[in-house]
Amino acid sequence: MSGVLVVMEQRGGNWNRMSFEALAAGQQLAAKLGVECSAVVAGDGVASLSAELTGKKLAKVFTVEHPLLKTYTADGYVAALEQVVKQAAPAYVVFPHTYQVRDFAPALATRFGQVLISDVIAVHDGPVFVRQLLQGKLNADYKQTGAGPCFVSVQAGTFRADAVEAGAAAVEAFAPTLDAARIRNKPGELFRESAQTVDLSAAPVIVSVGRGIGEQENIGIVEELAKALGAELAASRPICDNGWLPMERQVGSSGQTVSPKLYLAVGISGAIQHLVGMKGSKTVIAINKDENAPIFEVADYGVVGNLFEVVPALTKAVLAAKG
Amino acid sequence: MKILVAIKQVPERDAQVHVAADGKWIDESDLNYTINEPDAYALEEALQLKEKNGGEVVVVCAGPERVTSTLREALAKGADRAIHIEADDLGERDTLGVARILADAMKVESPDLVLTGLQSDDLGLGQTGVVLAELLGIPHATIIMHVEVTGGGLKVKRELEDGWFQHVEMPLPALLTIQSGGNKLRYATLMGIKKAKTKETKTVQAAAAAASPAIMLERVYLPEKQKKTEMLTGTPDQVAAKIVEKLKFEVRVI
Numbered sequence: 001m002s003g004v005l006v007v008m009e010q011r012g013g014n015w016n017r018m019s020f021e022a023l024a025a026g027q028q029l030a031a032k033l034g035v036e037c038s039a040v041v042a043g044d045g046v047a048s049l050s051a052e053l054t055g056k057k058l059a060k061v062f063t064v065e066h067p068l069l070k071t072y073t074a075d076g077y078v079a080a081l082e083q084v085v086k087q088a089a090p091a092y093v094v095f096p097h098t099y100q101v102r103d104f105a106p107a108l109a110t111r112f113g114q115v116l117i118s119d120v121i122a123v124h125d126g127p128v129f130v131r132q133l134l135q136g137k138l139n140a141d142y143k144q145t146g147a148g149p150c151f152v153s154v155q156a157g158t159f160r161a162d163a164v165e166a167g168a169a170a171v172e173a174f175a176p177t178l179d180a181a182r183i184r185n186k187p188g189e190l191f192r193e194s195a196q197t198v199d200l201s202a203a204p205v206i207v208s209v210g211r212g213i214g215e216q217e218n219i220g221i222v223e224e225l226a227k228a229l230g231a232e233l234a235a236s237r238p239i240c241d242n243g244w245l246p247m248e249r250q251v252g253s254s255g256q257t258v259s260p261k262l263y264l265a266v267g268i269s270g271a272i273q274h275l276v277g278m279k280g281s282k283t284v285i286a287i288n289k290d291e292n293a294p295i296f297e298v299a300d301y302g303v304v305g306n307l308f309e310v311v312p313a314l315t316k317a318v319l320a321a322k323g
Numbered sequence: 324m325k326i327l328v329a330i331k332q333v334p335e336r337d338a339q340v341h342v343a344a345d346g347k348w349i350d351e352s353d354l355n356y357t358i359n360e361p362d363a364y365a366l367e368e369a370l371q372l373k374e375k376n377g378g379e380v381v382v383v384c385a386g387p388e389r390v391t392s393t394l395r396e397a398l399a400k401g402a403d404r405a406i407h408i409e410a411d412d413l414g415e416r417d418t419l420g421v422a423r424i425l426a427d428a429m430k431v432e433s434p435d436l437v438l439t440g441l442q443s444d445d446l447g448l449g450q451t452g453v454v455l456a457e458l459l460g461i462p463h464a465t466i467i468m469h470v471e472v473t474g475g476g477l478k479v480k481r482e483l484e485d486g487w488f489q490h491v492e493m494p495l496p497a498l499l500t501i502q503s504g505g506n507k508l509r510y511a512t513l514m515g516i517k518k519a520k521t522k523e524t525k526t527v528q529a530a531a532a533a534a535s536p537a538i539m540l541e542r543v544y545l546p547e548k549q550k551k552t553e554m555l556t557g558t559p560d561q562v563a564a565k566i567v568e569k570l571k572f573e574v575r576v577i
Contacts, residue, residue: 074453074462074463074464075462098484099465099466099482099483099484102441102449102450102453102465102466103453103463103464103465103466104453105450106418106449106450106453106454106457107453107454107456107457107463109450109454109537110419110422110453110454110457110458111457113419113537114419114537114538115417115418115419115448115450115454115536115537115538116418116448116450117538118448118449118450119447119448119449128541131447131448132447132546133445133446133447133543134334134340134349134444134445134447135336135444135447136546137340138340138342138349138543138544138545138546139543139544139545139546139547140540140541140542140543140544141540141541141542141543141544142538142539142540142541143538143539143541144537144538145535145536145537145538145539146535146536146537146538148537150538184462184493184494185462185464185491185492185493186491186492186493187489187490187491188489188490188491188492189489189490190483190487190488190489191487191488191489191490192486192487192488193486193488204576205576211336229570229576229577237503237504238503240504241503241504242504243507247486248486253484254482254484254486254502255486256485256486257485261574261575261576262570262574262576269336269337272447282574283573283574284550285566285569290337290339292339292545294546296548296552297546297548297550297552298550299550299552300550300551300552300553301552301553301554301555301566301569302552302553302554302555303554303555303556303562303566304554304556305559305562306559309559310559310562310563312559313559313560313562313563314562314563314566314567316563317560317563317564317566317567318563318567318570318577321567321570321571321577322577
């Protein structure tokens, strides 16, 4: 048992771009350990995707094809990848931490009596895998202690897709044995609730509000600040969950990903799911009462204070500055 | 329909946490605990399914004595029974170890449906539900916003990235991990709190932990800053003036 195997993700013949971040992570882990890195693509009719990987520095590219893998199901993926992992016998299996991976990788690890080390943000010598705890308030070092392969998923934005090393790889076809009767879920087509009318990704300035606002009626003060700045109003998930602002204004892993010139976070603690949606912002200003809030880790400017005092004062100052 | 809801007790979201002296977990003295928020949504979904389709809602929680307060709260909100899996060593069990003791307690109940939150607010590994389904040998679907009982099973609405969704049909028994925000959470009523006192809480002993877990948390620590943050201090007016300076001359959005 040796080597690193990266499980790439595709849907309908299109890559999930996070796969290449996982590929970079896998290559770097393999280099650190002095072992080979391979990749696997599962689906039906994914030969052209595999061909794309032959130009990467990989020992092998496993093309796992079966009509039952055309549409994703956890049962199909777990069964197919269990067979691949048994044959390839890697010491490490690396995934991008996508919604799909969250749906099947824990079950796959269970088949091997192992536990997925999920949502990893760094890999140190050892290897030690770093992940976040308590909504990002603390970091934790995890180590594999089991004897089986070590399953790891990497957080979006942790590794750079453009760091994937080029090279030459051989494709190996793998035909898994799958039984339609053992695929219990029937997935439907993907859909969106309604046409998104708010495109936050194009906004140069975003003022975003979080749980710290306390009550729906308090959102007005943040709205006024957004108006003064000519900014789009956005929110973290709890605000939209409560129905205080529409879901289409949500920034984060389940909402929109933004990278404005200015992201002004008001009363947002900075849970991981929110940070992945805004950490590409050019400048981040955070106003929060808790000096240990994780939002300050990605902020360029921070204000520890009462937002109910700071926000109205800021609105006034912005309006005055604009004359 | 018999619905089991696996809930976890976690430190309150706005708790000030400090690393424990041994550096392996947080200092648990003076911490206030509450129900893991996604699990509260799982409980809410279970209660609404029962209201629509009838049946029974049983809440299951593993942990030391203190978790019984979270179970009582779930009973006050409307769960019919509670099962407390007594375990003082959750920290030494990995996801598989915790899922095993949950599965042990659940198998004897033969549930039609098992619900849990999509992830915990403390460890956030986001996989106990999926591992539990695997151990129970039942199908699962994750990050679920809406559940509908159909003739032969369930039709669920699964959340995907970037505002996409998908309907999935599945047979029963099944396990779902519930996303927050699908429903509005209810509060316990005075009547509910009174009634909870007459409801059954069964205590079962967790089986001994496996000799060695598959993964181990070795050390917890404050994260290193990814950016150098300049803190702006002063009265609200002074802070506002400083921010405007930055917006004008550095960020250049005014």
